[in-house]
Every structure is written in C-alpha cells, then in structure tokens.
Amino acid sequence: MAAINFSDRAIRSRGYSADSPLGRAALAALRAPSLLNTQPWRWRVHDGSAELWADRSRQLTSIDPDGRLLILSCGIALHHAMVALTIIGHRPQVDVRPDATTPDLLAVVRAGAEQRPSFADQRAFQAMLARRTDRRPAPRDVCIPAYRLQQLRDAAERHGAHLHLLPHEQVPVLIVAATHAAAIETADPGVRGDLARWTHRPTGGGDGVTASSVVPQIPRRVPQREFLPNDDAGLDAGEGNDQTANYAILFSDGDEPADWLAAGQALSALLIAATEHRISVNPISNVVEVEPTRATLAGLLSQLGHPMIALRLSVAAATPPPPEPRRSPEEMIES
Ligand SMILES: Cc1cc2nc3c(=O)[nH]c(=O)nc-3n(C[C@H](O)[C@H](O)[C@H](O)COP(=O)(O)O)c2cc1C
Numbered sequence: 001m002a003a004i005n006f007s008d009r010a011i012r013s014r015g016y017s018a019d020s021p022l023g024r025a026a027l028a029a030l031r032a033p034s035l036l037n038t039q040p041w042r043w044r045v046h047d048g049s050a051e052l053w054a055d056r057s058r059q060l061t062s063i064d065p066d067g068r069l070l071i072l073s074c075g076i077a078l079h080h081a082m083v084a085l086t087i088i089g090h091r092p093q094v095d096v097r098p099d100a101t102t103p104d105l106l107a108v109v110r111a112g113a114e115q116r117p118s119f120a121d122q123r124a125f126q127a128m129l130a131r132r133t134d135r136r137p138a139p140r141d142v143c144i145p146a147y148r149l150q151q152l153r154d155a156a157e158r159h160g161a162h163l164h165l166l167p168h169e170q171v172p173v174l175i176v177a178a179t180h181a182a183a184i185e186t187a188d189p190g191v192r193g194d195l196a197r198w199t200h201r202p203t204g205g206g207d208g209v210t211a212s213s214v215v216p217q218i219p220r221r222v223p224q225r226e227f228l229p230n231d232d233a234g235l236d237a238g239e240g241n242d243q244t245a246n247y248a249i250l251f252s253d254g255d256e257p258a259d260w261l262a263a264g265q266a267l268s269a270l271l272i273a274a275t276e277h278r279i280s281v282n283p284i285s286n287v288v289e290v291e292p293t294r295a296t297l298a299g300l301l302s303q304l305g306h307p308m309i310a311l312r313l314s315v316a317a318a319t320p321p322p323p324e325p326r327r328s329p330e331e332m333i334e335s
Pocket of ligand 1 (some may be wrong): 031032035036037070073131132133134210225282283284309324
C-alpha cells in the first residue's frame with residue numbers, strides 16, 4: 001500500500017516546516033485528487049497555522065471559468081489535510097474562508113488538542129493514500145450493496161453536502177446529458193486547448209492526466225470524457241461493461257464558493273469511505289462544466305439543490321490502476 005514517509009530526512013531538509021504536524025498534514029494532502037490533476041492549491045505553513053490558498057494560475061479557464069471545480073478540488077485537499085492531522089495526533093481546527101478581502105485564502109488550519117487516533121482514523125488515512133481514479137468499466141456481476149451506498153451518502157451529509165443516487169429511470173437522462181456535454185466541449189477550441197495542455201505535461205512535472213490512467217474509448221453506459229485518442233490510451237479497459245455501476249450526483253444547498261469548498265470536503269470523505277469498502281469512484285464532471293447540462297442535473301434533483309459533480313460508483317477491480325503523479329512539496333508548501 002502507498003505510504004508517505006513522514007520522517008524522510010530529504011523532506012525535512014527542504015526548508016519548510018515538514019516536520020511540524022501542519023507541514024506533515026499539508027504533505028499528505030498532496031495526494032488529493034483534482035480536476036485533470038491540476039493540483040490548484042498552495043499551502044503556507046507558518047506561525048502555528050497552515051493556510052490553504054487557491055492557485056488561480058492552474059485554473060482551467062475554458063473548462064472551469066467560474067473556478068467551481070478548482071475550489072472543489074481545494075476542498076478535497078483541505079479534508080485530506082484534516083484526516084492526516086488527525087492521524088498525526090491532533091484535533092484539526094479549521095477556519096473556512098476567514099477573510100473575505102482575500103477570497104483565494106480558502107481556509108486556515110491549526111493543530112488543536114492532542115488526541116490519540118482511533119483505528120477508524122487509521123483506516124481512513126490508509127484509504128486516503130491508496131485511493132485512485134479508476135476509469136475502467138465496472139466489473140461484471142458484482143453490485144455495490146445498498147447499505148454501502150447509504151454509507152457514502154452519510155459521508156457526504158456529514159460535510160454538509162448530499163448524494164443523490166440515480167434510480168434506473170434517471171440514468172438515460174444522465175447518458176443524454178453526458179453526450180450533450182461532450183458535444184458542447186468538443187466544439188469549443190478553448191476546452192480542447194485545456195484538455196491538450198493537461199494531458200501532455202512536461203515529463204517530470206508531477207501533474208496532469210497521464211496516458212497510463214486513460215482507457216480507450218469503448219461503448220460505455222454513460223459516456224466518459226475523451227482524454228486522449230485511442231492509440232495513446234495506456235490502460236487496458238478490461239472485461240467490465242458498466243452494467244453493475246451506480247451513478248450519483250453530489251449536490252449542495254447553495255452555489256457559492258463556500259458551498260464548492262464544502263462539497264470538496266464531502267467528496268473527499270466519500271472517496272475515502274468508498275476506498276475503505278473497495279468501491280471505486282470515477283468523477284464525471286463535464287456534465288457540470290457546461291450550463292445546459294448542469295441545469296439538466298438540477299432537474300434530476302427536482303431543483304432541490306445545486307449539482308457539484310456526477311459520479312460513477314462500482315465495485316473496485318482486483319488490481320488498482322497505476323498512480324498518477326503529484327507535484328513536489330517544494331512547489332506546493334511554503335513556510
Ligand atoms: C473536480 C474533479 C473533476 C474530475 N473530473 C473527472 C472527469 O470528468 N473524468 C475522469 O475520468 N476523471 C475526473 N476526475 C479525476 C481526476 O482526473 C483525477 O483525480 C486526477 O487525474 C488524479 O488522479 P488520481 O485520482 O488517480 O489520484 C476529476 C477529479 C476531480 C477532483
């Protein structure tokens with residue numbers, strides 16, 4: 001299982017407070033998933049606090065012009081840091097968006113009272129490190145039990161977001177929405193540019209979606225984002241066919257940056273719970289990236305909330321996909 005070596009001397013000598021509890025938490029949060037693996041955040045660790053900043057230079061200006069998915073990705077990193085701080089032995093204290101005059105300062109984390117982590121905390125941390133996005137079709141003949149789906153719902157609710165599990169009769173609407181979103185984005189040269197940039201990163205840069213995590217385009221129950229031409233996709237699609245997959249919409253009561261950040265924390269909690277129970281989660285975000293299909297998803301929610309992202313849920317394959325790269329701590333954590 002993947003592990004972060006918190007006592008790595010090389011890390012300690014890098015010049016930021018990597019050996020402080022907050023530095024170590026920020027380090028673990030580098031594992032957070034993000035839109036096209038952009039990792040659009042920075043940590044400033046100093047004076048007993050870790051500030052989480054949005055990195056606007058990594059915003060996808062065509063795919064994500066409002067920064068909704070950028071802030072959501074930062075929310076995932078925030079929750080990852082809190083899980084790590086707990087395992088390091090501190091109760092996390094978080095001020096979310098403490099200063100309205102600096103909107104890109106998203107949260108300030110402090111190490112609260114010392115507390116011994118529970119076994120559940122340890123399991124969550126291990127799952128956080130092991131989690132990967134698996135784009136292969138869902139394995140045949142194995143379904144996620146209903147009580148496990150309820151646990152994912154509970155994980156989202158604990159962080160102020162909600163999970164709508166699509167009943168069978170709503171899946172065709174998602175299919176149409178995903179097809180429509182793909183058509184809109186494919187026709188947009190800006191989106192094509194964003195995709196090309198973040199699937200062809202310089203070697204060793206530690207970001208972007210790599211060919212080794214992309215499956216060829218085969219008929220899918222709900223169409224997937226086309227990251228790369230088939231000849232370049234490096235992950236075998238396997239024998240699955242998505243018939244056993246469940247589809248869901250993570251949604252929030254509001255549609256402001258604070259809601260996007262909270263939705264990211266909820267998604268992180270959901271991803272960790274899913275990984276613990278051998279459930280694979282593949283985000284489907286093109287349907288929220290374009291306004292018409294975001295409205296379609298809101299319709300599936302009977303206008304009861306704001307769709308943040310769609311998800312494909314399936315029983316995890318026996319072998320995980322290869323890990324995606326991450327940026328270096330020096331780039332992302334300063335003190
Ligand atoms: C906000 C957000 C949107 C995403 N959208 C998609 C998507 O539409 N399709 C997809 O296959 N993966 C999607 N992903 C998964 C990312 O591409 C993935 O997290 C990233 O490449 C890092 O890989 P990892 O999750 O295996 O660590 C999304 C992730 C996030 C956090």
